[in-house]
Amino acid sequence: MSETIESERQTADDPMLAVSNLTKTFSGITAVDGVSFDVQEGEMTGLIGPNGAGKSTTFNCITNLVEPGEGEVVFDGEDITGMQTHDIARDGLVRTFQIARELREMTVLENMMVSPKDQTETALAAVLPGMRNSVRKEEQVMVEQAWETLDFFEIDHLAYEFAGTLSGGQRKLLELARALMADPDMVLLDEPFAGVNPTLEDRLLDRLHELTDQGYTFLIVEHDIDLIMNNCVDVIVMHQGRLLAEGPPSTVRNDERVVDAYLGGEVAE
Amino acid sequence: MSTVGGIVDQVRTRLKESEYGDASLIVGIMLAIYVLYVLFGLSLGFNLNGQINALQRITFLTAVFAMAGLALNLHWGYTGLFNVGIAGFMAIGVYVMGIATAPIDPESASAIPGLGLPVPVGIVLGIVAAALAGLIISLPALRLKADYLAIVTLGFSEIIRLSFSSSTLQQFTIGGYTMGTGGNSGLNLAGDPSRLVRDFYETGFGIAPLDSVSNGIVTAFNSVGIERVVAINVTYTMLVVLVLVLVYFMMWRLGNSPFGRTLRAIREDEETARALGKDTRLLKAKSFAIGCGLLGLAAIFWQGSRGLTTPDTYLIELTVFVWIVVIIGGTGSNTGTVLGAALFVSLLQEGPRYLRNVIRNSFEVPRAPTSIADAFGSLGGGDPLPLVAYVFEELAALQFVILGVVLILIVQRNPKGLMGHRKEPASTLNLMDPRPESQTDSGTQEATDE
Numbered sequence: 001m002s003e004t005i006e007s008e009r010q011t012a013d014d015p016m017l018a019v020s021n022l023t024k025t026f027s028g029i030t031a032v033d034g035v036s037f038d039v040q041e042g043e044m045t046g047l048i049g050p051n052g053a054g055k056s057t058t059f060n061c062i063t064n065l066v067e068p069g070e071g072e073v074v075f076d077g078e079d080i081t082g083m084q085t086h087d088i089a090r091d092g093l094v095r096t097f098q099i100a101r102e103l104r105e106m107t108v109l110e111n112m113m114v115s116p117k118d119q120t121e122t123a124l125a126a127v128l129p130g131m132r133n134s135v136r137k138e139e140q141v142m143v144e145q146a147w148e149t150l151d152f153f154e155i156d157h158l159a160y161e162f163a164g165t166l167s168g169g170q171r172k173l174l175e176l177a178r179a180l181m182a183d184p185d186m187v188l189l190d191e192p193f194a195g196v197n198p199t200l201e202d203r204l205l206d207r208l209h210e211l212t213d214q215g216y217t218f219l220i221v222e223h224d225i226d227l228i229m230n231n232c233v234d235v236i237v238m239h240q241g242r243l244l245a246e247g248p249p250s251t252v253r254n255d256e257r258v259v260d261a262y263l264g265g266e267v268a269e
Numbered sequence: 270m271s272t273v274g275g276i277v278d279q280v281r282t283r284l285k286e287s288e289y290g291d292a293s294l295i296v297g298i299m300l301a302i303y304v305l306y307v308l309f310g311l312s313l314g315f316n317l318n319g320q321i322n323a324l325q326r327i328t329f330l331t332a333v334f335a336m337a338g339l340a341l342n343l344h345w346g347y348t349g350l351f352n353v354g355i356a357g358f359m360a361i362g363v364y365v366m367g368i369a370t371a372p373i374d375p376e377s378a379s380a381i382p383g384l385g386l387p388v389p390v391g392i393v394l395g396i397v398a399a400a401l402a403g404l405i406i407s408l409p410a411l412r413l414k415a416d417y418l419a420i421v422t423l424g425f426s427e428i429i430r431l432s433f434s435s436s437t438l439q440q441f442t443i444g445g446y447t448m449g450t451g452g453n454s455g456l457n458l459a460g461d462p463s464r465l466v467r468d469f470y471e472t473g474f475g476i477a478p479l480d481s482v483s484n485g486i487v488t489a490f491n492s493v494g495i496e497r498v499v500a501i502n503v504t505y506t507m508l509v510v511l512v513l514v515l516v517y518f519m520m521w522r523l524g525n526s527p528f529g530r531t532l533r534a535i536r537e538d539e540e541t542a543r544a545l546g547k548d549t550r551l552l553k554a555k556s557f558a559i560g561c562g563l564l565g566l567a568a569i570f571w572q573g574s575r576g577l578t579t580p581d582t583y584l585i586e587l588t589v590f591v592w593i594v595v596i597i598g599g600t601g602s603n604t605g606t607v608l609g610a611a612l613f614v615s616l617l618q619e620g621p622r623y624l625r626n627v628i629r630n631s632f633e634v635p636r637a638p639t640s641i642a643d644a645f646g647s648l649g650g651g652d653p654l655p656l657v658a659y660v661f662e663e664l665a666a667l668q669f670v671i672l673g674v675v676l677i678l679i680v681q682r683n684p685k686g687l688m689g690h691r692k693e694p695a696s697t698l699n700l701m702d703p704r705p706e707s708q709t710d711s712g713t714q715e716a717t718d719e
Contacts, residue, residue: 063544065540065543065544084548085543085544086543086544086545086546086547086548086549087546089543089544089545089546090546094544094545094546095544096544097540097541097544101538101540101541101544103533103534103537103538103541104537105533105537106530106533106534106537106695107700107701109700110530110533110694110695110696110700113527113530113695113696113700114530114531114534114542114545114547115545115546117546119527120527121526121527121528121530121531121552122528123523123528123555123559125526125527125528126522126523126525126526126527126528126529126697127519127522127523132522132526132697135526135527135697136697136698139527139696139697139698140698140705143696143698143700143705144705147704147705156704159704160700160701178545179545182545182546
């Protein structure tokens with residue numbers, strides 16, 4: 001079934017991220033079952049589905065935190081299937097986590113400074129006098145950029161706090177800000193709105209739209225269907241490891257299978 | 270026990286409020302320890318040379334354990350690597366140094382020949398060998414979770430110790446060079462770091478001006494009544510302290526840099542570091558190898574004045590000692606590690622023996638009873654002295670009990686140690702500084718423009 005949907009969705013321009021026939025089995029249980037979808041550049045795409053639909057596993061397979069069993073992942077024209085997680089991030093595909101993974105015992109500013117990928121982080125450069133000076137200059141530029149990014153998310157007042165002391169919503173903002181410091185082309189957001197209060201949620205959405213306008217690509221896993229339907233250009237629906245539907249919100253919303261399997265099920269709970 | 274907590278809290282507040290730098294903190298603690306030991310010495314009737322030798326010994330052991338502690342702090346405090354093979358890496362450093370510097374044709378027939386290399390070359394080889402061993406061990410082990418690294422390193426250190434004590438490696442020949450570990454009876458360290466100091470005093474390295482300088486130093490020491498042997502010991506200790514200062518400086522730079530920042534990110538959450546594009550395996554291997562090299566260095570200077578090293582030196586106890594140093598001082602803090610070494614050496618390792626001698630000197634302590642039951646029996650009879658005597662007799666064994674109790678107390682009451690609460694800036698810049706003023710007051714719009 002998923003194949004027919006996929007063929008309908010073929011578009012002319014190359015997608016930013018193309019996942020085809022992704023499959024992952026955990027000791028006999030198929031968590032992701034032959035999933036294929038595209039994400040277009042400069043768009044916000046939503047990935048929805050009930051608990052256990054395989055959304056997070058799909059993310060993990062794309063970034064190879066979990067080794068994909070079968071299938072292919074092409075990012076920006078390059079086959080990244082099975083590439084090292086850190087190399088994928090360096091290529092410009094950065095992910096965030098469902099439960100914000102702030103580096104607790106480091107300050108917010110230090111968290112931000114971890115990300116930049118072109119920094120000189122060899123042991124020798126840290127110790128030798130001449131090289132250390134150029135590292136210093138490099139870091140001065142990075143600090144400036146970190147402050148500007150913190151400004152953008154309006155969390156600059158938290159810069160000196162230990163990340164472990166932030167509220168749930170602030171952590172989500174920090175996580176996105178930190179991901180942006182890694183200079184990505186595309187960010188995979190795993191439930192960025194979970195546990196975030198409505199005010200922060202609006203701010204986060206605002207920023208996401210602004211960043212999309214600047215050319216960033218986002219793929220967002222989310223439980224809140226309305227939020228995805230109202231904000232994303234394209235929506236992907238997963239159910240029990242399979243792709244159920246893919247398309248603009250208006251199409252997906254009226255898809256019988258989606259209504260049955262997902263929306264119906266959710267209401268019945 | 271609450272008093273212990275109270276004292277620690279007080280020390281902490283002092284440390285927090287302290288306007289003085291870390292250096293003066295360390296010097297202050299060392300001075301306090303010196304005062305304690307001078308008092309010990311006075312009550313034991315030490316003469317000047319005895320006093321100086323005691324202080325020299327405390328300083329020397331503190332410096333050596335501080336070095337090893339700093340290495341472990343890089344592993345555990347910064348990177349979160351659970352290294353329980355410390356003794357093994359230290360053994361490799363010492364043995365490689367010893368084999369490299371042993372003379373090709375030893376004077377005594379029973380001595381084991383070596384490669385006859387100069388002492389500095391031997392030291393470098395020892396460090397490199399320990400670092401390489403760390404690298405080789407880390408490559409497979411770092412792919413696994415932390416606990417597995419512990420198992421692998423523990424096994425490794427025992428393999429090393431048993432290999433060095435095996436008769437197979439006692440003496441062997443490779444490519445025409447005969448060398449060996451000396452097996453169970455140990456390895457003669459004919460050319461160790463202390464030989465540099467002895468050479469300096471004996472011949473001035475064969476350079477006339479240096480010889481007259483060294484003779485001048487000895488004369489100066491003599492004029493205040495300090496013997497030549499003590500002068501040599503003090504000089505060697507000062508050399509070790511100098512090495513410690515260099516190591517400390519290097520560790521400080523390593524920690525306060527992008528390298529140290531990424532290591533800390535790995536310690537906090539390795540998966541996040543990977544998701545942000547960090548090659549965590551490479552960085553962990555680097556951190557592990559650097560730390561192992563430092564362990565080799567510490568061990569070389571530690572054993573470097575004894576003339577002989579035996580496999581028994583590298584039992585798991587040694588690993589535990591270094592861990593205690595880091596746990597007392599507080600993981601993650603280099604200054605804390607040095608303080609931890611000072612307290613460990615002076616109060617836990619050497620202190621009990623001095624205290625025993627002081628008490629034996631001042632009180633009439635009877636012969637020790639043969640069993641602990643007898644000792645407690647007479648305690649029940651109202652006479653505590655047999656128990657005291659028993660404790661003194663068995664002090665070496667009981668010291669481990671004391672160490673265990675101290676360890677439990679720290680982990681329970683103060684898991685962060687003395688200075689673990691303090692965070693070193695993870696950057697070459699001080700990230701707690703106020704925000705740098707940027708020239709153009711760019712609004713939020715430009716914030717993420719690349």
